Amino acid sequence: MSETFRVGTRGSALATTQTGWAAQKLSEISGLNVETVLVKTEGDVVTGSLATLGGTGVFAAALRQHLLDSGCDLAVHSLKDLPTAQPEGLVLSCIPAREDVRDALCSHDGLGLADLPQGAKIGTGSPRRGAQLLAHRPDLEIVDIRGNVPTRLGRVKGIGETLDDGSVGRGTQGDLDAVILAAAGMRRLGLEKYITEYLDPSIMLPAPGQGALALETRTAGSGHAALDQALADFDDEATRLQVVAERSLLSTLEAGCAAPIGALAHLEGDELVLEAVACNPDGSQTMRRSARTVAAGISSAQQLGRDLATAMIADGAAVIAGLA
Template sequence: MEKLTIATRGSALAMWQSEFIQSEIEKKHGIKVELLSMKTKGDIILDTPLAKIGGKGLFTKELEESMLRGESDIAVHSLKDVPMQFPNGLKLAVISEREDVRDAMISEKFAKFSELPQGARVGTTSLRRRMQLLALRPDLTIVSLRGNINTRLRKLKEGEFDAIILAVAGIKRIGLDKEVKFIAPFETDLMIPAMGQGALGIEAVDKGEILEKIDFLNNQKAVIETTIEREFVKVLEGGCQVPIGINAKFDGENAVVNAIVGLPDGSEFIKESRVVKKADYKTAGAKLADEFIKKGAKELLKRAEDMANALQGENIH
């Protein structure tokens, strides 16, 4: 195999991710790796909540169709955007070493979350973040914030928001820490991240010669942690339209797992922390999800979905 083609979204973060993988493959194998940039439906439709137009698959579908047509071999995603199911002929082949998994408050005026004034306007695209922000501070005004990272940053600098919430991994990867005054990360037990946050997921055409070229990028620790997280969400049948946080962090032979499920307004939630053994990682996520279901998580998520639909008039997702 003399050439590999990566299908990628055209945003700054997506291009950084794809260029990073491009460089790693070229260094490892000495083959030519090309980028095929395209817009996805999620990049084009910015005035409608994601849940209303199809959820996170909107950021992967066009890339998947490119691979199925034979135009590209792999696609690099933020793992938190990767759906649970894959079209025939494609698979999740690689989970990379994780960056910082935390969320952070970004502000031009306030150095700490506790410094935000009563009723402060906070921008986020995420029901998960919205739920946890309002559980901590019911007084906040949460405002929908679509668009790529640079668009969100511009809106912050223009004063539309007192703060916005972004993943630390994205901030680091494209150097946003140099462009804003204050970055205040949340610890993962306070603001539980999305499944897979901080890791890259490489989706690939299910052919041996392609899979062999990218297998070296797998990180076993990240695979273990994100398997727990993705199985938790899979059993709960949760997607972009419902607020779910799940984070597993391995240290030696055990992992600390924090999880939360609740309503978008933060008024009700189920939140648990568990220590699980490394040997049990393939079943730990499903087991924890079953515990949540016994405590009413399915009913809570149904109410959360109804609440999210009601919020669509405010352009919140």
């Protein structure tokens, strides 16, 4: 009988969908069976905005502890939710090819960002999204929201009643003109039809690591040689270089995943290009910079992120973003 590896996940629809996809791929590559272990995290049980929860790592801590305690062999995270400091005893063994990096506008009546009425109410739990929206359209009203993807969608006028899986929370009302969600999560959940507009990174740079999954094991390995090899085979080098640069910038800025910082790296020929933005939370000031380097491996990607962040700090980015 084939060996079985255990993969830990949060219980939300998005988390279990992402975990199921990654686990199935690894099972196919390794020939091992898979068992899913649901872990309740602080971010799932505490109410309040992500910013007030501290943001960084609030969804990951319990999952990581379960992994350290050998309650599972592998944990699957949304990379953008992970703190930049890697805990002792754990390693990001695999970062698969990235999904869509963009943020998505989901609005009533199919209205694009430019078409939304003056003073439209836009829901987001992200200071980064709110700040960039206000920088682009200062007239908008940003409403802080939390909850899973269907619950957030249910806040939009005319969308709640079309969600037919019973997943919209009780008390949800169409009190918003639109919400902003990660395109990757919408696509993974098969909810792309609710996306009105994919927001171009020239308007809204995504969170560092957005669209990427992080597959984490104990430093000593998963306990299954075939799974360890599958993780190595499933890793995507281009995606890893990009997210390493983005997260290195975030780390150097000493900003958590709830900070108003956007970053996006991409490969251009043999060069790695990194764009970043630091915003005042009210959108009144933004600093946008870019830098590039020869893509010569992980250390060059880390250095690119550090150098760009250092230059931005020298120009006042920490003050603008409220990090100083």
